[in-house]
Structure formats: structure tokens, C-alpha cells
Amino acid sequence: MKHRCDAPFRFLSSIMQLSRSLPRAKRWVALLYVLFAIQQHAAAQQQYKIVYNVFEDREKDNYDIYSMNMDGSGKKNITNTPGVEWVYYAYKDKVYYISDVDTCHRCYFLYEMDADGNNKRKVTDLQLEDSWMGSRKNGKEMIVSGRMGKIRQQLFLVDIKTGKFKQITNDTVSYKNDPIFLPGGNAIVLRYRPDKKLRQTVPAELWYLNFYKLPGDTMRPGNFKYQITRFPKSDTTTKWFEYHVGPPQYNSKYHFISYMSKQNNQTQIYIASPDPKKGFQATFTTLLTSGDLSSGWHSWSSDGQWLAMDKSTHEGKNFDIYLMNYRTKKETRLTDSDKTEQAPVIAEIPAKKE
DSSP: BBBBTTTHHHHHHHHHHHHHOOOOOHHHHHHHHOOOOOOOHHHHHHHHHEEEEEETTTTEEEEEEEEETTTSSSSEESSSOOSBBEEEEETEEEEEEEETTTSSSOOOOOEEEEEOOOSOOEOSSSEOSSSOOOETTTTEEEEEEEETTTTEEEEEEEEEETOOOOOOOOOOEEEEEEEEEEETEEEEEEEEEEGGGTTTTSSEEEEEEEOOOOOOOOOOSSSEEEEOOOTTTTTTOSSSSOSSOOOOETTTTTTTEEEEEEETEHHHHHHHHEETTTTTEEEEEEEEOOOOEEEEEEOTTTTOOEEEEEEEEEEEEEEEEEEEETTOEEEEEEEOOEEEEEEEEEEOOOOOOO
């Protein structure tokens, strides 16, 4: 579905025709209410920008990061480098991405910029895995999946201001990727496999892990943890290297976790809602997206009302960016180029100073 610029005017015209059945005194009240609703809808969209990844050159393995307005206008390349840049996270107006600029190809380090591509800086000297990430302490500290030499897929806390980092896992047996903090910052959800050698037979699922209450944050093999998702054993259509359960995203308004999952030969977004008493130890899973297209990597706006996602054919072709209003479930297609466009995040736009 393509966005139409005249949609608000057609809607307003329809409302005006319907209002003719009302008494004259009530017509203006109805019209003012509709205008206020349209203004509020536009204002909600204008406080954000969408930042997403574009496969620029297949032969050169070149990915760049673009930004656009919430209605799909104002698209621009905000990295424009010959290597690989990939955005994974946004906190308020700060955008965090991995880049192999000034290093070996696909050797990733963490960088920060705003949604217009300004104020770029390298955050830390820690080499990262190709992974989603999260933050706590009002965006001052980030949890990432990183590597130290040949020891890979360990979890680290990174001080965003100083770049200093602390390794919080030392488990070389399990697979750990795509960590995010839950509210409060004392627990994380991540994609986890107890034995990484079993990747062809045991899919990575979403797990809950908490920190030990000891001086300083740490994680140990005995940490309290439990599995959140359970891929249906009856579904044998998903290949071992495909997403049985994808990276977790937390909705701050409705307090659920969303994730992508390929089931029955199509990838869609699912919601894991926590039990009021048991939390994520007992979840209720619902399907959020469906239809003729697959829905994959995604993220939520900070107010929990907007979902930005990539969609493609079920065969994994023709990736474009879509925006969903979570309340109405209406989806709007925002990109339509021949390039592969994926994994959008939603960044805030700072309020203009008077």
C-alpha cells in the first residue's frame, strides 16, 4: 500500500458530508474535533525519524544508512561510505550503528550519530558482533555482544561517554546475541542457545537472564535464567540457519516483547506478553503481522505507538520499509526503490529551542 498525500483531505471531505446530517450547531464541533485529531496524528509522527539500512552495492558488499521522515519523505544517505554500516539501535535522538570504516572488512565497531547523520563519533574500541543492542541508565550504558580476540559472542557493558567496557560473561559454550535490557536494567532478554555447537539441531530462542546482586554487574553460569519462547516442534519448514526466533524488541507502552519468526514458510512478527503474576516465565503469544508479505526486522517508537519494519516476499526478495500504527494496525509502505532496505529503527527528533 503506497502512501497518498491527499488521504487526509479525502477523509476530511467524507467527514464533512457525513456531518450534514447533524444539526448546524454540532457540525462545527465535529469538524473541529476531526481537525484536532488530524493535527495530533501529524504531531505524533513529526517527533520521530526512521533510520534504516540500504544494500547499495552487492559486488562491493556496501551497506549504507539512510534516514527519512515518518511519511516517507526526505530520504537521504547519512553515512555514504564504501564499507558496511548498519544501524541497530536508537535512544532518544542518538543513533547507534556498527561500522568497518578504517578497519578490516566486516570488523565492526560501535559508532554514534544523530538521525540526520551529524556528530558521528566512535564510541568504543571494543570489537562487536553483528548484533542488536540495548541501553539502560537513561542511555548512558549499553549492552552489546562483542569479542576479545578469538573469544566471541560475549556480553559487555559499554560506557557511552568514555567508551570503557566491562565483560560480564565468560561462557564460551553458549551462543549469545541481540541482548536488550528490560525496564529497570537488572535483567536482559537475548537470543540464546545453551550449546552453540548444536546450531543445526537446536534453534536459538529468547531467554531471560538477570544480573547477580554482587558488587558490580556480572553474569555467571548459575545466573537465574529461563526460556521465554518455544518454537513449535511440529514446524519442520524452517531451515537451521533461518530465524526460528529473531531479535527481541521491547514495547515500553504495552510492556510486551516482539520478535520475528519464520513459521510455515513465511516470516512474521509475534508478540510475547508477560503473565501479570509470573512475568515472562509464562507468556501469551500472539501473531501481529500476516498477509502476502513477510515481516522481519523491526523496532518501536519510544512511545510504543509506531512499529517500523521491513517487509519482503515470502521468498526473501524486494525488501521495503513499512510503518504500522499499533492502535489501528494500519500499515503504510514508505520505500519502493529497487534496493534492499531493511531493519529500521525510530529515533526521536529533539524539540526546537525557542
